[in-house]
Amino acid sequence: MSRPKIIAGNWKMNCTPAETKELITSLIASEKSESEIVTIVCPPFTSLSVASELLSESSIKLGAQNLSEHESGAYTAEISAGMLIAAGVKYVIIGHSERRQYYHENDSLINAKLKAALNNGLLPIFCVGESLKEREAGKSQKVVSGQLLNGMDGLSLENMRNLTVAYEPVWAIGSGKTATPKMAQDMHKYIRENLAKIEPAIASSTPILYGGSVKADNAVGLFSQPDIDGALVGGASLSADSFMKIIEAA
Ligand code: PEP
Numbered sequence: 001m002s003r004p005k006i007i008a009g010n011w012k013m014n015c016t017p018a019e020t021k022e023l024i025t026s027l028i029a030s031e032k033s034e035s036e037i038v039t040i041v042c043p044p045f046t047s048l049s050v051a052s053e054l055l056s057e058s059s060i061k062l063g064a065q066n067l068s069e070h071e072s073g074a075y076t077a078e079i080s081a082g083m084l085i086a087a088g089v090k091y092v093i094i095g096h097s098e099r100r101q102y103y104h105e106n107d108s109l110i111n112a113k114l115k116a117a118l119n120n121g122l123l124p125i126f127c128v129g130e131s132l133k134e135r136e137a138g139k140s141q142k143v144v145s146g147q148l149l150n151g152m153d154g155l156s157l158e159n160m161r162n163l164t165v166a167y168e169p170v171w172a173i174g175s176g177k178t179a180t181p182k183m184a185q186d187m188h189k190y191i192r193e194n195l196a197k198i199e200p201a202i203a204s205s206t207p208i209l210y211g212g213s214v215k216a217d218n219a220v221g222l223f224s225q226p227d228i229d230g231a232l233v234g235g236a237s238l239s240a241d242s243f244m245k246i247i248e249a250a
Pocket of ligand 1 (some may be wrong): 010168172173174175176211212213214232233234235236
């Protein structure tokens, strides 16, 4: 089954609205109209409305980096799925390792966030990945399969069809260390096998992105692997030139 190639940029806590305007204007200027790559940018919340306006005539899609598991109410500083949709957002990153590590998001919260996103029509980019300690202890597969199983608990088939998974080994994020194409492929294949156990109907159709220090020069090797359907890019998505080069490699 053919799957879309997806390149998503996670801007993290970078870019004011003015800087967002500058970066998106450069991306639009170098966008290839005939490209079949699904390109997504995920600016911080405060830049979503300016990004949405700028992208209205572009094929580049807008994503957010997080959302609340709640629909509305007394949850100071939280942002709901409905608010994201009203701001023009289509995709949302859920379960990023920085959220798991620094903000103590666990599998059950991530499961609730996936449900909140999917039930409101947002398309989640669901992140999984092991730490260095877990890899060195030979636990990578166990950790990733647990994150998948717990995160996807209770999702309907219809909802599962709207998921994109991102495999992001924590030790490769922002570290300049990338998984080799073979290491990444082995885990992507394992993820696909786990998806088949959770719901056979989605295994071959779910895009699985790799994330962790993806740059133009390592992207080609990663994208040549059969189970790698694109990338979630952090640092290299903050420059139009380096992000475009990764898109060209896809
Ligand atoms: C990320 O944070 O999702 C990421 C992959 O970051 P980087 O590309 O900077 O390693």
